Amino acid sequence: MRVLVLFAHPVETSFQAALHAKVVTTLRAAGHDVDDLDLYAEDFDPRLTRAERLAYHDIPANRAAVDPYVGRVLAAEALVLVYPVWNFGYPAILKGFFDRVFLPGVSFKMVDGRVQTQLRNIRKMAAVTTYGGSRLRAFLVGDPPRKLVMRVLRAVTGLAVPVRYLAHYDMNRSTPESRAAFLAKVEQEMRTF
Template identity: 40%
Template sequence: MRALIVYCHPRETSFTAAVRDVVLEKLHAAGAEVRLTDLYARGFDPRLTAHDLEIYEDEAANQLALRQDCADLKWCDTLIFVYPTWWYGLPAMLKGWLDRVMVPGLAFLMPKGPGETIGPGLTHITRLGVFTTCGASWWLTRLVGAPGRRTLLRGVGLLCAKGKRTAFAAHYLMDSSTPESRTKHLAKVARQMDKLIGRLPARATATA
């Protein structure tokens, strides 16, 4: 199991960091190979420039600026996003990562003729996890369109393997959360990670 975690939060003391740590603990216990990209810590530039757009469909050039991110995406069979939901959407840093790394020839295949749609390029990814926090309530988030589910589980998910495993957990009403609600949510994240990882081989279970 080769897991890539895309983590997006500016504060190391955030609750989102605690969620990330639970995800990491579960992956390490399962014996997974793990790569973590911390977008804020590395100063990731989310801007899609005019030059980026010019070479966007040039598969010989569109991965050069972010070689490591593209290599990580090719390497993993498990992709996990950990981030806060702001203004009913992905943080600009994370949206920019999608814009700049999920390029043609890697994340998806361009249409070959008129009227055709894109094809999936991430069919090697068999597990997809999304872990977020929301200031709004469950019903208000759903009313607006549940961005984590829509953009990541559905949008990115359509590019991944058919029959993939998925996991999702969101702490709603984060702005009025309590120690009890946060503890309960971390337990939910742990259960969702167990679901995502699935049954382990006997040897891995013995050494976990």
């Protein structure tokens, strides 16, 4: 399966970078064709420009500034996100990727004022993420990051698409043992992805 891995973390020595490396190497070892998109390494600009916003509903002109990224999304059969939760959301660079690349005519189309799913090429998804706070804290605020993946991304790929959400909570008090256990869990999940 052709898997697009979207990685969003600026520090190459972070635990998130270790998770990213584990995801990519395990998927490749399992025989998948991995397109490893490291948003920071590729210097992706998350800012939606005025011109892009004005052309947002002008298909295919809306793709002009991000066409190579659109091509990578449309070529994928699966999507794996690897990112930290910051302020109960995506890092800005990942949010900007969705704003600039998941465009009308790419991830959805408007038909009689209603949104219709477009990313039928994506047959499987996973998110590998870390939270600074506890699972209870995330639960008490409604866990918006989980909902972004489990609801919003599924809405543009189809509700029947299986999604795995792998989260290491409470990174602020994590231990070498808790991190090693989570890495092992991620490896197991990617082995059978």
